[in-house]
């Protein structure tokens with residue numbers, strides 16, 4: 001079964017609500033591609049205006065983070081029910097920036113993964129090695145650990161619907177894209193790891209993205225790799241270039 005490609009933008013902490021609406025108006029016609037899942041993962045305050053602006057288009061809206069409790073005294077957090085109430089279908093979990101600046105760990109990512117599935121939200125779970133880890137030759141061990149802990153107690157049926165984004169930290173926002181070979185090698189290893197945790201059928205269904213300075217030039221080769229099912233795109237998702245990335249073929 002051919003996996004459907006998924007190209008997601010990660011806006012990070014960019015775009016005020018009024019800027020967001022303008023960007024969606026600009027990108028709407030450019031990202032029209034019915035063969036690909038197109039997701040805009042946007043700051044929480046932009047979710048509702050982006051949903052409104054994206055109405056009638058193929059754009060799906062995702063969140064950039066979510067808390068693992070249902071509700072209560074967690075000042076500043078966003079609950080899963082708040083997201084589903086307005087129709088959010090995807091959430092980015094464990095982005096390296098959240099791991100680095102906001103004390104996110106694979107254990108908290110796992111709690112969020114379980115909560116997302118419970119609420120029918122598809123997680124885009126990020127993993128990736130630092131430059132030091134790559135140079136030490138421990139990339140695969142590190143990624144396997146992130147995947148194994150992230151998917152703890154996740155059922156095979158849930159895992160099949162998940163998205164994993166392989167994002168080498170040294171390639172995020174640096175303009176340095178991993179080579180297609182490097183990206184494919186790690187994405188294949190992630191799929192192997194999923195087959196070991198679950199089975200071949202689950203590994204064949206789960207979608208694995210590459211992220212890290214993806215642009216209109218690098219996307220076609222990257223997305224043509226056997227184990228790369230699309231991309232998680234930061235900087236270029238805020239520009240018209242995102243349309244070219246979505247229409248990479």
Ligand code: PEP
Pocket residue numbers: 010012167171172173174175211212213214232233234235236
């Ligand atoms: C990201 O934020 O997930 C990302 C990959 O950023 P960039 O494309 O800017 O490297």
